Amino acid sequence: MSVVFKASEVFDACRVLFGPDIHLSYEFLDYLQTSGARSAYRQRAKEVHPDLVNGEDESLREQHAQMFHQLAEAFEIVTGFLDTRLIAPTQPHTRPQGRQSSNAAAEEKTEPPKSRSSEDRSGYYRGGVPARPMEIGLYLYYRGAVGYRDLMEALLWQRKQRPSVGSIARRWGWLSSEQVQSVLLGAQVGRFGARAVDMDLLTPFQVQTLLYFQRCRQQRLGDYFVEQKILTAEQMDRLVAQLADHNRRFRSRDPQRHAQRAAS
Template identity: 45%
Template sequence: MTASLHENEVLKACRTLFGPDVWLDRHFLGYLQPDGVRAAYRQRAKETHPDRFPGEQRIQKLQAEHFHAVHHAYDLVRSFLAQRDQAGLKFSTSRTSHQREQPPPHAHPHREKPAHSGSGPIPSRAYEIGSYLYAAGAIGYHALIEALVWQRRQRPPVGETARRWGWLDEQTIRRIMLHRSRHCRRFGEKAVEMGLLTPFQVRTLLFHQRSRHQKLGQYFVQQGYLSAEELDALVQQMHGHNARVHLHAGPRRSAS
């Protein structure tokens, strides 16, 4: 592998590992050391590990995708370092204007450059608003995860609602939580398994919970990622995109 042939690919992998606030250029590749790469990988792997969000399938799916991307970036950078040192590749230590990236803005630590530039086609599948904004390049990955966590925190806990409705008491809730933490089960699933709630009660609690959280798009407006007008336009684009996807998919054939 030559330095020039894969330089952009290595820089992209370094961006995945080191985040948006590190100034990346040929000079960076010249002084990059295995210990620094390993430390960055461990931190990013910890941040993106799906186990951080037990029971949250939507967030876990996104985390898994980025966890694998981090692992791939780590392997690529390690291979680059091994070949760089073995071949004695030299990198210029002078920073010229055409070699370096401009440092990213620091107004918000997680406002990284979105992974999708928005200029290419969006993959042909139906989206919810958060994943569509990410696919369209309107927000970055960290912003999407922040928004999903924020939305989750708006929801009233299932156990608390069941207590207010007189379906469970405090002692029973603690018992469910204890067994749930041991077996990584969702609260409602564990309550049904223990015979403390019926499936219908759990569905009612979950419907109530979903009806109380705020819309995901509000987060991006509140935090200044998008204006209300930009969000409205992107929502309309998403509806049009999803309609085309469903139209092209056609009616599903029932299994005989």
């Protein structure tokens, strides 16, 4: 599933990148380009880089190091958002109260829990489940089991628990801090791993290993919905089993295409 960023998270990163006085709006995000984010990052890096205070008070150097780390994280969030915003799910329709899901005839319907109000649970998908394999988050959304805002919150919750690919590669000794920064500042477009491969800093196998380790360090998306009492553990288990059947059904229809996608 493509990473979906929460607007407030992107706004906070923009404040770090462009300064606290920047006027932020959704229109600003619409017009923001990677070149502008990169230019702002380079300018701010010249102001907060730890090397600027070599020989100075150690506490001042640590402060600059922390600011530079926050700047690098903000740049990664903003550029990640710019890479994926065109394929993020569009705002869905709200499901009217009392309306039965159109998916009920095809698959067992999961009732929304009574403990959450209809206003909180707005943003339910009202179409059919796409006839293709998918991951659990999108399946829950397309089944009408969770709302759009619930899904966004869950993805953000999951994302905050996992380390960045660059930090893992640096910890394993595969990339130096300077190389991580060169990937973030490079002219290549795309996700961090793809850019590192394009720059001959990592191999595709290393990127796959890093991504696998990153996924292993995060909690399952379904845990969020159970913890927040959006779904019960029994409902979640049932939906996971139904997803397995769904994916098995559509993968078996075109196994060659699925094998090609898995290898890409």
